[in-house]
Amino acid sequence: MQQREHAADLLDLLRTGPFEAALDCAVRASGLSLERIRHRLAERGVEVSVTTLSYWRRGRSRPERPRSRQAVRLLEELLGVPTDGLVSLLGPRRPRGRWVNRDSEVLExxxxxxxxxxxxxxxxxxxxxxxxxxxxxxxxxxxxxxxxxxxxxxxxxxxxxxxxxxxxxxxxxxxxxxxxxxxxxxxxxxxxxxxxxxxxxxxxxxxxxxxxxxxxxxxxxxxxxxxxxxxxxxxxxxxxxxxxxxxxxxxxxxxxxxxxxxxxxxxxxxxxxxxxxxxxxxxxxxxxxxxxxxxxxxxxxxxxxxxxxx
Missing domain, CATH: 2.60.40 (Immunoglobulin-like)
Structure with missing residues (x-):
């Protein structure tokens, strides 16, 4: 029952965002732990730590680098989200530089x-x-x-x-x-x-x-x-x-x-x-x-x- 409610909420969040709220809802709807998600991503050749997944989910950081966005596309598959459902909420990549977008980074x-x-x-x-x-x-x-x-x-x-x-x-x-x-x-x-x-x-x-x-x-x-x-x-x-x-x-x-x-x-x-x-x-x-x-x-x-x- 609870997972069906999360799935209904997810459809709304995929239309309105923000990214972190949609990702959090998708994780809850899937019933998977972050450790299990990390393991499944690793099986597909993409290494993302539980810490990074947690930060994405809570809006502390955002996936900006190409490999991070690749991980998001795999997350869509793993969590049963329509193709580009999460990626579209990220928008275009933001400019990078010494002082730009520093808060989006989490170092493994x-x-x-x-x-x-x-x-x-x-x-x-x-x-x-x-x-x-x-x-x-x-x-x-x-x-x-x-x-x-x-x-x-x-x-x-x-x-x-x-x-x-x-x-x-x-x-x-x-x-x-x-x-x-x-x-x-x-x-x-x-x-x-x-x-x-x-x-x-x-x-x-x-x-x-x-x-x-x-x-x-x-x-x-x-x-x-x-x-x-x-x-x-x-x-x-x-x-x-x-x-x-x-x-x-x-x-x-x-x-x-x-x-x-x-x-x-x-x-x-x-x-x-x-x-x-x-x-x-x-x-x-x-x-x-x-x-x-x-x-x-x-x-x-x-x-x-x-x-x-x-």
């Missing part, structure tokens, strides 16, 4: 972390690659010791739920020294530490933080945690954060020890965590050995501070 996790082949398996062990949270704003504060190795990273995140029933935040962490013990979580606020999965050869850590309350779609929360690094680590040359989807603000502070201050520093953007920077602007190092960068409206990709010791 596999691309953002593309050199870390063990990451998909680590995420799968936690049950899902999508925690249903949008990183609205992030603030990282990184401190280094007299040898130039990281000692502490304090993170504050402003999070917004993209669906109902969100109760955890999944965190991906990358280290630089496989011979060093993994960092420990401390001072977790508004959440509690859940499962940890790691690949010591990278090193790479995936952690889940259970929120103090379950969020409905549009609900927000603030969480904070500190990572404490063991002593005798390798000299660090970078600190940053990857964003799979657009955010409002990212603030990054780095405090160097007075006995180990780099000769130069720059703020960088790259399309992947280990990618070469697309841009790099010089950043002033204060007399106290501190630097910071403020990234307003960061689009998908990796924002960081990188420095040189000599």
């Amino acid at each position: 996790t596999a691309h953002l972390w593309r050199e870390f082949v063990s990451l998909p398996e680590l995420l799968a062990e936690l049950g899902s690659t999508d925690d249903g949270l949008l990183r609205v704003a992030a603030h990282d504060s990184y401190a280094l010791d007299a040898q130039g190795a990281g000692t502490r990273l304090t993170t504050r995140l402003t999070l917004k739920a993209t669906r109902d029933g969100v109760d955890r935040c999944v965190v991906v962490l990358r280290g630089e020294d496989p011979d060093r013990a993994l960092p420990e979580f401390a001072d977790v606020r508004n959440a509690r530490l859940g499962r940890l999965r790691s690949d010591r050869s990278v090193p790479l850590v995936v952690a889940e933080l259970f929120l103090d309350r379950t969020l409905s779609e549009g609900g927000t929360t603030l969480i904070e945690y500190t990572l404490r690094f063991p002593e005798n680590g390798r000299r660090a040359e970078e600190c940053g954060r990857g964003f799979p989807a657009p955010a409002l603000l990212y603030t990054l502070e780095v405090a160097f020890h007075p006995d180990a201050v780099p000769v130069r520093c720059r703020s960088c953007f790259s399309t992947a965590v280990t990618g070469e920077p697309v841009t790099g602007e010089p950043v002033w190092i204060s007399a106290a050995g501190r630097v910071h960068a403020v990234f307003e409206n960061p689009g998908p990709g990796f924002r960081s501070l990188r420095w040189e010791w000599s």
Whole structure:
């Protein structure tokens, strides 16, 4: 009965739009989960993550690229929508450029972390690659010791739920020294530490933080945690954060020890965590050995501070 009602609503939405409402109704009418839809698309040679499908469905992003539109045409077939029923609601492709249409992009996790082949398996062990949270704003504060190795990273995140029933935040962490013990979580606020999965050869850590309350779609929360690094680590040359989807603000502070201050520093953007920077602007190092960068409206990709010791 409910599926028939969705089918009736779908006919109206295919005439009037918007795209996200029609797609959402088509998914409901089909009775298929997003994971099942993703699997069927993959069987036809089109890879689209559950996160991206969820963002399309909720209007957070729109399929603009040719492969994305190809996926929409396959969605029409899978969901029993008339040919061009969904594609026609997208209209013509919008112009693209450095500042144009940035909010329509969602970067696949596999691309953002593309050199870390063990990451998909680590995420799968936690049950899902999508925690249903949008990183609205992030603030990282990184401190280094007299040898130039990281000692502490304090993170504050402003999070917004993209669906109902969100109760955890999944965190991906990358280290630089496989011979060093993994960092420990401390001072977790508004959440509690859940499962940890790691690949010591990278090193790479995936952690889940259970929120103090379950969020409905549009609900927000603030969480904070500190990572404490063991002593005798390798000299660090970078600190940053990857964003799979657009955010409002990212603030990054780095405090160097007075006995180990780099000769130069720059703020960088790259399309992947280990990618070469697309841009790099010089950043002033204060007399106290501190630097910071403020990234307003960061689009998908990796924002960081990188420095040189000599």
